[in-house]
Amino acid sequence: MANPYQMREGFYVLTDTQAHRWCKTEFHAGRTTSERWVVWDKIAAVPQARWVGPAPIEPQIDEILDAAGETNTLPVFVAYAIPFRDAGGGSSGGFRDVRSYQAWAKSFARLVGVAPAVVILEPDTLIHMPGLNAEQRKNRLACLAYAVQAFKQYAPNTYVYLDGGDGRYNSPESLAPWLLQAGVADARGFAVNVSNYNTNGMCQDFATELRDLLGLPDVGYVIDTSRNGNGPPPDSYIRANPSTWWGNPPGRRLGDRPQYVGANGFDAKLWVKLPGESDGPYGVAPHSASSEFLPRVAHGLYYGR
Template structure:
């Protein structure tokens, strides 16, 4: 397997994010406010991941693969289409059955083909395992192992990362057996902190411990740093919002920008997996928003950490 990070010059900047589209609309309307410039310069112009859902794959990724090849940059995709996605939470959806998902995952890998890419496979799938039925667990593992094998076979220049938890509340010891059953031995590794707020240092410590338990050669990991600049909300906020604290909490901040970290001790890269400014659902500072809705004020405040 080739190292995709070393095949291209930096990460690809998407032009179809909601932050980018909002900035374009503001500019076209003549509204060149400080908020617009902050969102454009600090968020829309930063490489972010493309979330890919349960629809025909070519239309979702073909333009990005083409643009990335022309720019000699590395695209980052998030596969988010597994049946019973988000365990029926705010981001519920996905395919209705295992066979449909497997066919889609195969087409995803085949369409990427020889192109260098990074793919985060199904965030939240493994951290939800304890609360699922036996059949749901079996189906979920069947989807993940098939996807891992598909990328290994059809996309040799792609690094695929499984769900590695959020780096704080899911213990490495509890996640390691699920990662093993999901086929991590044939993937590049795992992703930590997707759509969460834990600091890079905390996530690194978590990931190093998890790598030690897995005891696999060359296992790597990436960390989502899109919103971890101030770390998680204070304990007082978490205790006051025990089931929804993760949804649009106040005072969060943009984290380190995406960069390839060289794979030292397995640490491959910091990535912006969750798109800053897009809602987690009707919670926190955006109680009337929908999941993935772009909120300009939230995006603006992420720059200042308020």
């Protein structure tokens, strides 16, 4: 398999995120506040992942692949359409059955084709396995394993990363068997810390242990560094908000910008979660909806407040 990171120069910058649209609206309204500058320069201009759900995907994928080709940059996608997505939580949705999902995954892989790309395959799918019944687990593994094989067959220059947990609340011992059953041996590896806050060091230690347990010397991993600049919230905050601490906690900060690492299985730092988009009505955004862009949240991530 070719290394897509080495086939392009840097990562593709999306041009139609909610952060982009907000900045353009502010500009056309004649407002050039420091808040707009922060959102534009520190977030919108940074390469981020395109989350792809069940809706018709051909136009958006083709557009990004064409633009990435013209700029000689590498696009990052998040496949996010698994049945019983987010275990019915705030980001619920996805396809209703395995067959529909598999058809979608095959279409996704064929659309990407020979273009270099990175795909984060269904964040949260494996960390939620303990809460699923036997039939749901069987279906989930069937979806993931099929998707891995589809990308292997139709998208030979794509690195696929399965759900590798957050690096703090999911043990390597619990995740390794699920990763093996989901087909990690035929993927590039796993993604750690998606939409979470754990430091790079915490994630690297976790990923190293997980790699050892998998027994696959060629497996790699990526870390979502979009919001881990200050690490996770303090334990006192987590204890006070045991079921919602992960939702827009105060004091978090933007992490390292995306970059290819390529050392000891650590492939890259990526911005998978789009900074400024709410986790739901929690923390510093109590009246927001999941995935709603809020400039004050984006601004807070820059200043760490």
